Amino acid sequence: MSTIQTTQTTMLKGNTVSLSGAELNIGDIAPIVNIVAKDLSDFQVGGQKGKAQILVVIPSLDTAVCAAETRKFNEEAANIENAEVTVVSMDLPFAMGRFCTTEGIENLTVGSDFRNKDFANTYGVLIKDGPLAGVTCRAIFVINASGVITYKEICPEITEEPNYTGALSAAKDATSTSCCGTCQ
Numbered sequence: 001m002s003t004i005q006t007t008q009t010t011m012l013k014g015n016t017v018s019l020s021g022a023e024l025n026i027g028d029i030a031p032i033v034n035i036v037a038k039d040l041s042d043f044q045v046g047g048q049k050g051k052a053q054i055l056v057v058i059p060s061l062d063t064a065v066c067a068a069e070t071r072k073f074n075e076e077a078a079n080i081e082n083a084e085v086t087v088v089s090m091d092l093p094f095a096m097g098r099f100c101t102t103e104g105i106e107n108l109t110v111g112s113d114f115r116n117k118d119f120a121n122t123y124g125v126l127i128k129d130g131p132l133a134g135v136t137c138r139a140i141f142v143i144n145a146s147g148v149i150t151y152k153e154i155c156p157e158i159t160e161e162p163n164y165t166g167a168l169s170a171a172k173d174a175t176s177t178s179c180c181g182t183c184q
Contacts, residue, residue, distance in 0.1 A: 008023060012159065017129055017137075017158070018129050020121065027148065031046050031047070032047035033119045033123070035112060036112040038110060043111065046147070053084055054080075054141075054142055055139075055142075057087075057088050057137065061089060061096060061099045065161055078107045081175060085108035088110075088136065093112045123139070138155040138160075138162060139162075
């Protein structure tokens with residue numbers, strides 16, 4: 001994993017915002033980080049899990065774009081075998097649970113980074129400045145069964161949805177049982 005502080009930026013309604021934390025890239029081992037489940041228990045994302053992980057990072061489920069993105073990944077997650085999808089935001093676990101119940105979200109997990117922002121800092125997706133400072137940007141990380149990041153998208157504009165085709169294609173590739181390229 002790269003320990004270089006990020007110099008990444010994204011846009012919020014056409015204005016540049018900086019991201020803080022460590023910059024992770026394709027080929028890096030995905031760090032294991034605890035986030036908070038709807039029931040306030042901790043669970044881990046990242047690392048080697050023996051199946052693909054799709055980490056969908058959003059600012060808040062309480063926005064139309066984030067809600068639409070979560071619904072889309074919920075629909076598509078049912079079609080990807082040997083993969084788990086986790087939506088990560090700074091929303092309180094109670095609000096995340098209420099959203100999932102109201103929207104019928106059953107094919108993915110939601111996790112909050114509200115306690116200490118470990119995920120946002122470790123994955124380099126914490127908005128450092130501007131009106132949304134302190135929440136996560138919009139990003140996608142796909143991690144293969146061996147724990148290697150195989151896809152990364154920091155959305156260029158926070159108010160726009162991600163590249164679903166690219167992310168879902170990478171997720172399907174990450175579930176492949178063929179060699180990941182790290183074995184000798």
